[in-house]
Amino acid sequence: MRIENFLCGALMSLCAMSFAAGDGELAVKPMLLPADCSTSRPATATxxxxxxHFSSDAKKNPDNPFDPEQNSRVMAEYKVSAHYMIDRDGTVYQLVPEANCAKHLGKDSSLLFDKVTSGVLGDRSVGIELLAVGSEKDMVPGIMTAEEYGAFKEKHPGFIGYTDAQYSSLDKLIAQISSRHPDIKRDRAHIVGHSDCAPDKRNEPGELFDWSRLGLAKYAPLQRERGYRGVNMNSYNIFWRNMRFEQIWKRLTELGPTSRTVVMLGDSITEGFPEKDIDGYTIVNEGINSDSIDHPTLPIGIIRRLDLIKLAHPEHIFFLIGINDICDNETPDDLEPQFIETYDALKTTFPNVKIHITPIFPVAKQYKHRNPVIDEMNVRIRRLAEERGFDIMDLTPLLKDSEGNMKEELTLDGVHVNNDTYKLWISAVSDKLKASEK
Structure with missing residues (x-):
């Protein structure tokens, strides 16, 4: 969980509880947060x-960033929460009863926040917050500036990373929670980091977290044990990616035998595109949150779900991808071979389909350090598209302000776009479809 300055906490209670948890007893101190920091868990939720997660108050209180009471006040102020918080000395605080849903995914984690808290991961999970400060990659620029982090690390090198006591308590707490909820298996499909759920927005518990201390692998498996209806599942995150796959499959089964289809292909920005008919064409939205052009170590990426696109039998494919890769600090040199591979696969797989490439949207001022990379990558995207005979549908001139950033009136959070942008996008798609009929 991450808020710009942030961290966790709760209202106080002095009594302690002990629970049998694996080897030995684990003391858990109640520190319950206000009621508006959580919601009721549905009775049917498993x-x-x-x-x-990890958090601290390092930005505002660099000399005392791990005070549980202060972190609890910050959490209460922002009306966010986790079920448990583990202090540097291994003390475990319960912030929210497990019978409730903690608000530990954050409204800024993705456009799928409402879906996550209303029926997917939020209803099904227990959140654990570790008081810690991550690496520079984990902290900059989302929580601290590079200068702030450098000064903090120089003054308090021992505050970086996790403690032995935290790993010990976390191991016992996981055992304790799992004993109450036997559907939580001791593997990386069931014990995950926030970054496994929202890799485009979060890097928690971060690169300094040693999963082997829990007897677990570093990376979570991003695939089911089997395929689904003959389609490779490697592209789908085990949480909302599977949910999105089910939604897309349902949409495909609803298509009529004479439907003229248009596939909107991409990540969460595309996922928000309205699935309404345009000029007699049926829109099939195959945007999937947090997807990327490819990934060097994880089995995700557009190229791994071409079978799903085939099922739509599209006449047109409109393709926008890349912001998650750039937010993962990949460079244009890293990305160009991945775009080449994906574009070539699309051209080979869909030789008779009109493919429209949309360059990556700019981001707003608060993330402006990303825009030079986006601009450079877009130069390459346009060139690669032209070399393959793809059409280019470039919305960036409509989205940029005078400084080259996303116009504030067109974005929800600086990265994702709002309804005004989708109206512009729909109009551009309509123009392309009409032009293809001439």
């Missing part, structure tokens, strides 16, 4: 996931 708890089958644990999500691990």
């Amino acid at each position: 708890i089958d996931r644990i999500v691990i």
Whole structure:
């Protein structure tokens, strides 16, 4: 969980509880947060996931960033929460009863926040917050500036990373929670980090977290044990990617035998595109949150779900991808071979389909350090598209302000776009479809 300055906490209670948890007893101190920091968990929900986060008050209180009471006040102020918080000395605080849903995914984690808290991961999970400060990659620029982090690390090198006591308590706490919820298996499909759920927005518990201390692998598996209806599942995150796959499959089964289809292909920005008919064409939205052009170590990426596109039998494919890769600090040199591979696969797989490439949207001022990379990558995207005979549908001139950033009136959070942008996008798609009929 991450808020610009942030961290966790709760209202105080002095009594302690002990629970049998694996080897030895684990003391858990109640520190319950106000009621508006959580919601009721549906009676039908099955708890089958644990999500691990980190937080601290390092930006505002660099000399005392791990005070549980202060972190609890920040959490209460922002009306966010986790079920448990683990202090540097291994003390475990319960912030929210497991019978409730903690607000540990954050409204800024993705456009799928409402879906997550209303029926997917939020209903099914227990959140654990570790008081810690991550690496520079984990902290900059989302929480601290590079200068702030450098000064903090120089003055308090021992505050960086996690403690032995935290790993010990976390191991016992996981065992304790799992004993109450047997659907939580001791593997990386069920015990995950926030970054496994929202890799485009979060890097928690971060690169300094040692999963082997819990007897677990570093990376979560991003695939089911089997395929689904003959389609490779490697592209789908085990949480909302599977949910999105089910939604897309349902949409495909609803298509009539004479439907003229248009596939909107991409990530969460595309996922928000309205699935309404345009000029007699049926829109099939195959945007999937947090997807990327490819990934060097994880089995995700557009190229791994071409079979799903085939099922739509599209006449047109409109393709926008890349912001998650750039937010993962990949460079244009890293990305160009991945775009080449994906574009070539699309051209080979869909030789008679009109493919429209949309360059990556700019981001707003608060993330402006990303825009030079986006601009450079877009130069390459246009060139690669032209070399393959793809059409280019460039919306960036409509989205940029005078400084080259996303116009504030067109974005929800600086990255994702609002309804005004989707109206512009729909109009551009309509123009392309009409032009193809001439």
